[in-house]
Amino acid sequence: KQEVTQIPAALSVPEGENLVLNCSFTDSAIYNLQWFRQDPGKGLTSLLLIQSSQREQTSGRLNASLDKSSGRSTLYIAASQPGDSATYLCSSSGKETSGSRLTFGEGTQLTVNP
Amino acid sequence: SQTIHQWPATLVQPVGSPLSLECTVEGTSNPNLYWYRQAAGRGLQLLFYSVGIGQISSEVPQNLSASRPQDRQFILSSKKLLLSDSGFYLCAWSRTFSEQFFGPGTRLTVL
Numbered sequence: 001k002q003e004v005t006q007i008p009a010a011l012s013v014p015e016g017e018n019l020v021l022n023c024s025f026t027d028s029a030i031y032n033l034q035w036f037r038q039d040p041g042k043g044l045t046s047l048l049l050i051q052s053s054q055r056e057q058t059s060g061r062l063n064a065s066l067d068k069s070s071g072r073s074t075l076y077i078a079a080s081q082p083g084d085s086a087t088y089l090c091s092s093s094g095k096e097t098s099g100s101r102l103t104f105g106e107g108t109q110l111t112v113n114p
Numbered sequence: 115s116q117t118i119h120q121w122p123a124t125l126v127q128p129v130g131s132p133l134s135l136e137c138t139v140e141g142t143s144n145p146n147l148y149w150y151r152q153a154a155g156r157g158l159q160l161l162f163y164s165v166g167i168g169q170i171s172s173e174v175p176q177n178l179s180a181s182r183p184q185d186r187q188f189i190l191s192s193k194k195l196l197l198s199d200s201g202f203y204l205c206a207w208s209r210t211f212s213e214q215f216f217g218p219g220t221r222l223t224v225l
Contacts, residue, residue: 032211034213042218043120043204043216043218044204044206046213049213091158102160
């Protein structure tokens with residue numbers, strides 16, 4: 001059974017800092033890995049999707065990497081802003097159900113202080 | 115572009131009452147559809163998913179059921195709510211092997 005772990009659970013940084021959020025998964029037979037952002041009381045917003053054959057994806061100030069062999073993914077946020085404050089969730093998609101089943105980590109709650 | 119709707123946005127129900135939450139997707143056809151629950155301190159849990167009309171897969175045994183009466187409509191139901199059914203319910207859609215997109219969620223409080 002896939003397990004996804006995110007470290008740290010919470011992170012507080014001053015504005016302008018570069019930061020890294022970590023995600024690890026126990027079963028490397030994933031189809032893809034997806035990072036989401038969740039604001040309080042809201043749904044999830046997809047940030048980046050990395051297919052299992054890819055190493056990284058970039059969108060603006062965000063860069064996500066994937067290392068299947070070590071069971072790890074990182075989300076790098078450059079030049080953080082107060083508007084980046086949210087909970088960031090990592091999820092892996094298993095091959096056993098046509099990629100339909102996402103397993104989520106508990107999330108990292110990020111606070112960027114002005 | 116595709117959009118996903120959920121209603122109601124919030125719901126307060128007494129224990130033992132029935133439940134019906136609705137999710138609809140616009141701008142796409144034959145999507146995979148999903149119901150998740152997010153309980154405080156417990157992360158996001160997949161409850162049901164559907165790859166087509168009338169095709170429902172249940173991930174965990176529980177007090178809830180799901181139905182897909184139309185291609186882009188997914189309904190989460192219960193005949194009798196329990197206190198433990200409280201939580202934030204999220205609907206999502208995707209293409210097979212592809213990115214999942216989430217709705218705005220329904221906050222359910224069972225008293």
